[in-house]
């Protein structure tokens with residue numbers, strides 16, 4: 298009898314973490330490595346949030362809380378949805394977890410039966426398919442190419458829906474492509490969903506605030522209020538307030554789903570860290586200046602990286618609407634050989650050769666379900682980005 302479960306065999310370790318680990322190993326060997334593979338802001342958590350956490354510790358807020366969030370944090374989250382998304386939610390429709398990741402995990406575990414299908418537009422965030430598989434579901438991938446702006450179309454959504462479809466996962470702005478849906482593009486999808494009353498929408502809005510050039514973020518429940526009773530809107534403080542390590546994410550959904558997710562959480566992690574919950578409350582209720590500051594910095598970096606990569610022979614890099622990633626195509630390099638002698642047969646070979654030969658760590662596109670591409674996270678300093686782009690250009694120029 299095997300000791301490890303069959304369930305575990307269905308999933309793979311995160312390829313983004315694998316790439317970051319390999320980069321760390323090379324750095325430990327003394328190599329000069331530029332890491333463009335991690336998905337977190339390089340800024341510190343704003344001062345008012347750090348102070349709130351210290352005050353929470355001193356006030357003795359160090360005990361168990363309600364399983365899926367303190368009443369005051371849930372109230373702050375309701376306030377955020379009202380203020381920023383024109384959505385009315387009651388605290389009974391709010392759930393708080395250890396990162397947005399736990400909200401997604403809870404939702405899928407609480408709802409999927411064996412063979413239930415979940416539509417996952419590709420390129421996708423690496424965790425969606427594995428979470429679906431772990432919960433016994435079947436991910437149904439729909440390729441959304443560079444030519445389509447990496448966005449799901451109404452026709453492709455309609456074609457992917459079957460009687461077994463339980464969820465559609467949407468992620469706008471997207472990790473890894475940075476693509477975001479404007480109002481009309483989102484409305485085209487919600488119109489399809491209105492015709493399929495058994496399909497629910499899991500919308501991952503974690504990059505909501507990182508949108509550029511005046512882009513107007515929208516979320517499905519806001520665009521189509523008639524869908525609200527089958528939408529789970531997931532969000533969190535990780536990316537908006539540079540709080541990745543604090544581990545607070547939240548969701549808004551019909552109360553019965555929220556209750557089911559809390560039941561699951563009560564038998565696994567219980568409440569998210571009490572101190573982090575007070576910090577998240579301060580983030581949502583406090584001054585919002587940080588959001589604009591970080592947006593400006595990320596837009597500048599996006600422009601630097603897009604321009605630099607489009608100067609590299611063999612690379613085509615579209616300009617994304619949001620997040621802090623670009624997802625260039627390397628179609629023009631496939632079939633060539635790098636200066637170090639690696640045959641660039643696919644995007645994994647490209648990313649490995651780039652790391653070994655130039656010290657720049659990126660993540661290959663196959664990890665996100667759309668090749669031949671690679672993902673650059675530009676959440677690092679302008680100087681590092683300038684140097685990384687120069688190394689990538691040299692690498693591309695050396696391929697033949």
Ligand SMILES: Cc1ncc(COP(=O)(O)O)c(C=O)c1O
Pocket residue numbers: 336395396397398399422468471472501503533534535541544545546
């Ligand atoms: C698309 C997407 N969703 C969710 C998460 C998880 O965020 P959290 O830190 O809140 O768990 C990430 C983090 O990388 C992400 O990129």
